[in-house]
Amino acid sequence: MSSGTVIMAEPVCLIKKDKGGNLLILPQAVAILKKIDQPVVVVAVVGPYRTGKSYLMNKLAGKRKGFALGACIQPKTKGIWMWCISHPRKAGHTLVLLDTEGLGSMEREDTNDDNWIFSLAVLLSSALVYNSMRTIDSVAIQQLHYVTELTEHIKVNLQASDEDKSTEFKRFFPSFVWTVRDFTLELEYDGEEITADQYLENALELKPGRDVYNLPRKCLLNYFPTRKCFVFGRPASEKKMKHMEDLSDEDLKPYFIQDAKRFCDYILSEVKAKTIKEGYNMPGRMLGGLAEMYLDAISSGQIPCQENAVVSLARTTNSNAVAEAVKFYKENMAERVFFPTETEKELSDIHGEVEERAVDIFIGLRFMDEDQKCQIGLKNLLQTEYTAICDKNVVESKKACESIIKRIFKPLEDIASGKYKSVGGHQQYCDDLKRFTSQYRLEKGKGIKGEESLDKYLATLEPVGEAIKSADQSLSGTQRKGKILTGVATTLGVVAGAGLAVVAVPAAVVGLGFTATGIAAGSTAAGMMSAAAIANGGAVAAGSTVAVLQSIGAVGAVSTATTVASSAVGGAIGYIGSRFA
Numbered sequence: 001m002s003s004g005t006v007i008m009a010e011p012v013c014l015i016k017k018d019k020g021g022n023l024l025i026l027p028q029a030v031a032i033l034k035k036i037d038q039p040v041v042v043v044a045v046v047g048p049y050r051t052g053k054s055y056l057m058n059k060l061a062g063k064r065k066g067f068a069l070g071a072c073i074q075p076k077t078k079g080i081w082m083w084c085i086s087h088p089r090k091a092g093h094t095l096v097l098l099d100t101e102g103l104g105s106m107e108r109e110d111t112n113d114d115n116w117i118f119s120l121a122v123l124l125s126s127a128l129v130y131n132s133m134r135t136i137d138s139v140a141i142q143q144l145h146y147v148t149e150l151t152e153h154i155k156v157n158l159q160a161s162d163e164d165k166s167t168e169f170k171r172f173f174p175s176f177v178w179t180v181r182d183f184t185l186e187l188e189y190d191g192e193e194i195t196a197d198q199y200l201e202n203a204l205e206l207k208p209g210r211d212v213y214n215l216p217r218k219c220l221l222n223y224f225p226t227r228k229c230f231v232f233g234r235p236a237s238e239k240k241m242k243h244m245e246d247l248s249d250e251d252l253k254p255y256f257i258q259d260a261k262r263f264c265d266y267i268l269s270e271v272k273a274k275t276i277k278e279g280y281n282m283p284g285r286m287l288g289g290l291a292e293m294y295l296d297a298i299s300s301g302q303i304p305c306q307e308n309a310v311v312s313l314a315r316t317t318n319s320n321a322v323a324e325a326v327k328f329y330k331e332n333m334a335e336r337v338f339f340p341t342e343t344e345k346e347l348s349d350i351h352g353e354v355e356e357r358a359v360d361i362f363i364g365l366r367f368m369d370e371d372q373k374c375q376i377g378l379k380n381l382l383q384t385e386y387t388a389i390c391d392k393n394v395v396e397s398k399k400a401c402e403s404i405i406k407r408i409f410k411p412l413e414d415i416a417s418g419k420y421k422s423v424g425g426h427q428q429y430c431d432d433l434k435r436f437t438s439q440y441r442l443e444k445g446k447g448i449k450g451e452e453s454l455d456k457y458l459a460t461l462e463p464v465g466e467a468i469k470s471a472d473q474s475l476s477g478t479q480r481k482g483k484i485l486t487g488v489a490t491t492l493g494v495v496a497g498a499g500l501a502v503v504a505v506p507a508a509v510v511g512l513g514f515t516a517t518g519i520a521a522g523s524t525a526a527g528m529m530s531a532a533a534i535a536n537g538g539a540v541a542a543g544s545t546v547a548v549l550q551s552i553g554a555v556g557a558v559s560t561a562t563t564v565a566s567s568a569v570g571g572a573i574g575y576i577g578s579r580f581a
C-alpha cells in the first residue's frame, strides 16, 4: 500500500442485493475505502445490460482482466462492483472504478432497482459513463428515462423546491460521458463532419411543444452541464469478441484501439476528483461513509439527500477525528511524562509537542470543519487534559517532597529523646537543620513544589526551634548562676578558712551589694540584710555573717585579719543560692 491509498489486485462487490431484494453495502468494501486518505476520482459506468460496460472499465484500469465479463446473453455484473487503483495520471489520487449491473434486464423483478443503481452511480461518481450500443437515437434517449426520475431518488438539499433542484443537481452532479459502442455510422451531419460531442448535442436538441420528447433531454441538459461523447467501432471479429478479455491489442481493430485510447485519455486527464461541496475534495474514506449513508436512507424508505449525508458524515467524521486526536494526546502524554517533572517548562514543552501532533492527526482526519469549530473544540479538550496533568504533577511533586523530607529530616525527630536538651543544643539544632536543608535541595525527583514544600515544612519547625532555644537559654542561665555561687563560695571560704587579711575587696562580695558606700538597694546584700535583721528581732547582730560582709564591703580594703565563722559563711552561700533557684 502506498501512502494514503489501497491498491486492489481485483475488484470487489460494493453493493449487492440480498435474498429479500434489499440493496446492501458490503462492509469489506467500505473498509477498503476507509483506508484511502487520498482524494478519489470516481468513474461509474451505467447503461443497458450486455453492452461491454465491464470491458470498458477494465480498459480504464489498463488491464485485460478485472471486472468479470460475460460471453452469453445472461447479465453478468450484479449490484455495484468497485476497483481502487493508483491514479495513472494524477499523483496522490486514487482512481475508483464502479461497474454497475446492466439496466433493463429481464431478470429484474423490481424495475425500481434500476433507478437506485442509476441514482447511486450519480451520487457516488465524479464522472458518470452512460454506455449504450450503436446510436444515440430517440429509443436510446427514451431508455435513459432514469434521468427523469432522479428527482424522486436524489435530494441535494432538503429545502430545495423542484425548480431549485436542477440548479443544485447542476452544481454537484458528475460530468456525463456517453459512450456509444459498435458505432458503425459516419460522424457527418448535412454533409459536414461533426465531432462525437456534436453528435450528442444534436441528439439532445429540444423540440418546441414536445414535452415527452423533451423531458429526458431537458433533464440531461439541466443536470449535467459537462457532457462528452465517445463513439467506438466494433472491436474485433464476431468470433474473437466472445473472449474479448483474452484478446491482445494485435487482435483488436486499430480504430477500436484508438477510440478506446481517446476515451481513456479524456477520463484519466480531465475527470476531477470527487467533490462534495465547493472546495472540498472527498477522500476515499468519506466515499465509503457516504455510500453507507445513502444505502441506509434507501433501505429505510427515504430519498438519499446529499446535504444531509454530508452534514451528518462531517459530524461523525469530525467527532471521530477529535476522539482520535485526544486519544493520541492522552497516550503520548502518559508515555512521555514522568511525574513529577523537575520544572513546569519540562511539562509544558512535552505538552506543546504532543498537542501539535494531535492537532495534525485531527487535521488529517477532519472533513468540512467549518470555521474550525471542531478544531477549537479539540484545543479546549486538550487544554482540559493538560490542566489535569498539571494538577497531577503538583500532587505528585508534593508527595515526593513529603517523602524526601521525611527521610532527610528524620534525625530531627530525636528532639523528643532530648537530643538538643543541653547547653548549646540550639546551635546544634540550627546546624543540623542547615545541613539537612542543603541535603534536601540536592535531592532529585522533588518536582515543581520542592521549595514550597520545604518552606512549609520549615515553618512547622519554627515553634520547635523556639522551644529548643528557650530551653537552651534557661539551661545556660542556671549554669551561669551556679558559677557565680561557686565563685562567692570560694571567696568566702578562703576568707573564713584562712583567716587571712583580705587585701582587696573580693569582687564577689561587692557583687552581692556590700559596697564601700553601703548596701546597694535591691541587691542580694539588701535581701540578706533584711533577712538577718528579721531573724535577730530588728537589728543585724554584731559579728554576724551580714555584718562581716558589710564590713568587708565598707572598708574597701581590709587591713586586719577578719575572721568569719564557717557557719556564717555557709549561711550566706545558702541565702544567695536560694535567690538564684
Ligand SMILES: Nc1nc2c(ncn2[C@@H]2O[C@H](COP(=O)(O)OP(=O)(O)OP(=O)(O)O)[C@@H](O)[C@H]2O)c(=O)[nH]1
Pocket: 048, 049, 050, 051, 052, 053, 054, 055, 056, 068, 069, 070, 071, 072, 074, 075, 076, 077, 078, 100, 101, 102, 103, 181, 182, 232, 233, 234, 235, 241, 242, 243, 244, 245
Ligand atoms: N459487440 C461488442 N461486444 C463487446 C464490446 N465490448 C465487449 N464486448 C463483449 O460483450 C460481452 C459483454 O461484455 P461485458 O463487458 O461483460 O458487458 P456488460 O455491459 O458489462 O454486461 P452486463 O454486466 O451483463 O451488463 C462480452 O462477451 C464482451 O466480450 C464491444 O465494444 N462490442
Ligand SMILES: [Mg+2]
Pocket: 053, 054, 055, 068, 069, 076, 077, 099, 100, 102
Ligand atoms: Mg458487466
